[in-house]
Amino acid sequence: MLSKEIENSIRKMALKNALDYGTAKASAVMGKALSEFPELKHDLRSLPADIERIIAEINSMPRQLLEKEAERYTGEFSAERAEKAARSGRHSYMLNGASSGAFATRFPPEPNGYMHIGHAKAAFIEQEVSKIYRGSLFLYFDDTNPEAERQAFADAIKYDLNWLGISFEGEYYASDSIERLYAYAESLIKKGHAYVCLCGPDDVKKGRQEGRACEHREAGIAENEGFWKRMLGREQNEGILRLHSDMKAENTAMRDPTLFRIKKSPHYRQGSKYQMWPTYDFNTPVMDSIHGITDAIRSKEYELRDELYYKILDLLGLRKPHIHSISRLEIRNNITSKRKLNELISKGLVSGYDDPRLVTIAALRRRGITPAAIRELALRFGMSKAEGSVGIEMLLSENRKEIDAHSKRLFLVKEPVGLKVSGMPGEHMDISIKLHPTEELGYRNYKLSNVFFINAYDANRLESGQKVRLKDAFDIRITGKEKGALEAAYENGNSAEGARIAWVNENNYVGCTINMVGDLLNGVSFNSESIISYKGYVESYANQLSEGETVQFGSMGFFKLDIKKSLSFLSL
Ligand SMILES: [Zn+2]
Structure with a gap:
C-alpha cells in the first residue's frame, strides 16, 4: 500500500x-x-x-484531461514562486516621492473597448496604493478620440469596475475639459512653444524619423494664432498642433509631438461641439495636474513619454505629479488587443467579448472567475516592472481557492459504462450524501436502484474479484466483466482500501454538457481545441443548481454552470 x-x-x-x-x-x-x-x-x-x-x-485518460491535471501542478509551482516574490516584495508598493495622507491617483480608461485583465490589474494596484498611502482613487475617462469611443463602452467599464469591487472618490472626463485644454494650448502658442503644422501624416512621420523639421515650424506666433483660431472655428479643416520641442532629440517622443488634431466624428458625450481634440500626450499631464493627482501609475511602455509629460507641465507652469511605471499583465496564449479580438469575433472563432476563453472582464465573469481571484493575482506583481506573461492557470488556481468552500460536490460520469449490483438490501436504497466534505452545504438525497453507471476509465481498470467503493455509498466486489457492462455484488461496510469511484444511478442522473476550456491560442495561432465539449451524466441534483453556480466533479475539478437550461458546464 x-x-x-x-x-x-x-x-x-x-x-x-x-x-x-x-x-x-x-x-x-x-x-x-x-x-x-x-x-x-x-x-x-x-x-x-x-x-x-x-x-x-x-x-x-484523454490527453485534454492529462493536460488539465498537469496544469494543476505547474500552477502549484508557479504559485509558490509568485507567492514568495509577493512576500519578499511587500515594499514593492513603495512609491518614490509619494506622501501618506496627501495622495491621489487615478484609473484612466479610454472608453473605446471592454476592460480586460490587464486593466483590472492596474486598477487593483491603484486601489491598493491609494489605501496604503491613505489617499484617493479617481476614475478618469481619457476620452478625446471621438472616432473610437462610445457611451456603451464607458458604461461597460463602470459596470466591470463595480463588479470587481473597485470604487472611486469621484469621476471626471477629459472631454468635459476641452475648453480648458484649449486655453492651455493657446498659452503655449502665445509663447512660441507650439505651432500649427499642415504636413500630411506621412510627412510628419517621416520628418520625425529623420529628425528633420518642416517649414511650418518657423511660422510666427501671430500666424499660428490665426491658424489655431480658424481650426477651432472650423474655417480650416486641416492641420495639427505640435509642440515646438526638439526635432533632433534622441527620445523620438520629444520630436515635436502632436498636441491636438482634427476629428470630425461626433463625440459620444460632447456631440459635435468640438472638432479639435487633444492627444493622450497633452491631456494626460494637464488633466492629472489640474485634478489634483499626486501620483500617476502607468504601464512601462509609456516610459519614453515621461519626459514629454513633465515638459508640457513645465511649459505650462503646472504642478507635476510623480509618474510610476509598472509592467503590463499579459496572459500567455491569449490576447487583449482589440484588433485581434475583433478579428476572432468576425471570423466566428469566438462567440463575442464574453467568450469564456477570453480574458476580458466579461469573459472572466462568465467563466466563473471571482473578483477576489483577479485581485489576488494582480497584487502579486506589486509595482514590479518585470515583463513577462503568466499562464491562465495562475488565475485559475487562485480562483479554486476562492470557490472551494461554497462549491457543491457532485458526481459526473463521462463515457458511462453500466454496472449492475446484485444483493443490495431491498429493491431501493435511500441515500443521503453531503454536498461538501467539510462545509455545511446540505445533502442530496436519492432512491437508488441496482443499476449504476461509472466512468469508462474506471470500468476498464477494474478486474473481476476486485473490491471497490462507490464513493460516498458502499463497497462492491466486481463479479463479472462483459462487453460494455460490469456486474458486481453488494458488500456491506465501508472499507478504506481499494479505489473510490464516481457513479450515477439510473434513478438519479441527467444528461449534461461539459466544456473543457483550454488556451485560446497555440503560440500565435488559434487553438482549434480551445474548447472541447462532451456529453456526460451528472447527478440529478444538478437541476437544483443556479445558473452561474460553481461545482466540483470529483477529480475532474471545478466547473461553472454556464447555461442552466441545457446543463452546460465550463471547466475552471
Ligand atoms: Zn509641417
Whole structure:
C-alpha cells in the first residue's frame, strides 16, 4: 500500500511521462520512483502492481484531461514562486516621492473597448496604493478620440469596475475639459512653444524619423494664432498642433509631438461641439495636474513619454505629479488587443467579448472567475516592472481557492459504462450524501436502484474479484466483466482500501454538457481545441443548481454552470 504522498508523486511522474511520450511506460516510471523514494525497495513485491494500476489509469485518460491535471501542478509551482516574490516584495508598493495622507491617483480608461485583465490589474494596484498611502482613487475617462469611443463602452467599464469591487472618490472626463485644454494650448502658442503644422501624416512621420523639421515650424506666433483660431472655428479643416520641442532629440517622443488634431466624428458625450481634440500626450499631464493627482501609475511602455509629460507641465507652469511605471499583465496564449479580438469575433472563432476563453472582464465573469481571484493575482506583481506573461492557470488556481468552500460536490460520469449490483438490501436504497466534505452545504438525497453507471476509465481498470467503493455509498466486489457492462455484488461496510469511484444511478442522473476550456491560442495561432465539449451524466441534483453556480466533479475539478437550461458546464 503506497502512502498518499508517494502515490501522488508517482502519478505526477506517470502523467509527465504520458505527456512527453504519448503513453506512460511502467519501466520509466518505476526507475524514477525508485530513485526518488529509495524506501520503495522494501515494497518490490507490490510496487509493480501499484505502478501498473496508476499507469493504466493515466493511459486511459484523454490527453485534454492529462493536460488539465498537469496544469494543476505547474500552477502549484508557479504559485509558490509568485507567492514568495509577493512576500519578499511587500515594499514593492513603495512609491518614490509619494506622501501618506496627501495622495491621489487615478484609473484612466479610454472608453473605446471592454476592460480586460490587464486593466483590472492596474486598477487593483491603484486601489491598493491609494489605501496604503491613505489617499484617493479617481476614475478618469481619457476620452478625446471621438472616432473610437462610445457611451456603451464607458458604461461597460463602470459596470466591470463595480463588479470587481473597485470604487472611486469621484469621476471626471477629459472631454468635459476641452475648453480648458484649449486655453492651455493657446498659452503655449502665445509663447512660441507650439505651432500649427499642415504636413500630411506621412510627412510628419517621416520628418520625425529623420529628425528633420518642416517649414511650418518657423511660422510666427501671430500666424499660428490665426491658424489655431480658424481650426477651432472650423474655417480650416486641416492641420495639427505640435509642440515646438526638439526635432533632433534622441527620445523620438520629444520630436515635436502632436498636441491636438482634427476629428470630425461626433463625440459620444460632447456631440459635435468640438472638432479639435487633444492627444493622450497633452491631456494626460494637464488633466492629472489640474485634478489634483499626486501620483500617476502607468504601464512601462509609456516610459519614453515621461519626459514629454513633465515638459508640457513645465511649459505650462503646472504642478507635476510623480509618474510610476509598472509592467503590463499579459496572459500567455491569449490576447487583449482589440484588433485581434475583433478579428476572432468576425471570423466566428469566438462567440463575442464574453467568450469564456477570453480574458476580458466579461469573459472572466462568465467563466466563473471571482473578483477576489483577479485581485489576488494582480497584487502579486506589486509595482514590479518585470515583463513577462503568466499562464491562465495562475488565475485559475487562485480562483479554486476562492470557490472551494461554497462549491457543491457532485458526481459526473463521462463515457458511462453500466454496472449492475446484485444483493443490495431491498429493491431501493435511500441515500443521503453531503454536498461538501467539510462545509455545511446540505445533502442530496436519492432512491437508488441496482443499476449504476461509472466512468469508462474506471470500468476498464477494474478486474473481476476486485473490491471497490462507490464513493460516498458502499463497497462492491466486481463479479463479472462483459462487453460494455460490469456486474458486481453488494458488500456491506465501508472499507478504506481499494479505489473510490464516481457513479450515477439510473434513478438519479441527467444528461449534461461539459466544456473543457483550454488556451485560446497555440503560440500565435488559434487553438482549434480551445474548447472541447462532451456529453456526460451528472447527478440529478444538478437541476437544483443556479445558473452561474460553481461545482466540483470529483477529480475532474471545478466547473461553472454556464447555461442552466441545457446543463452546460465550463471547466475552471
Ligand atoms: Zn509641417
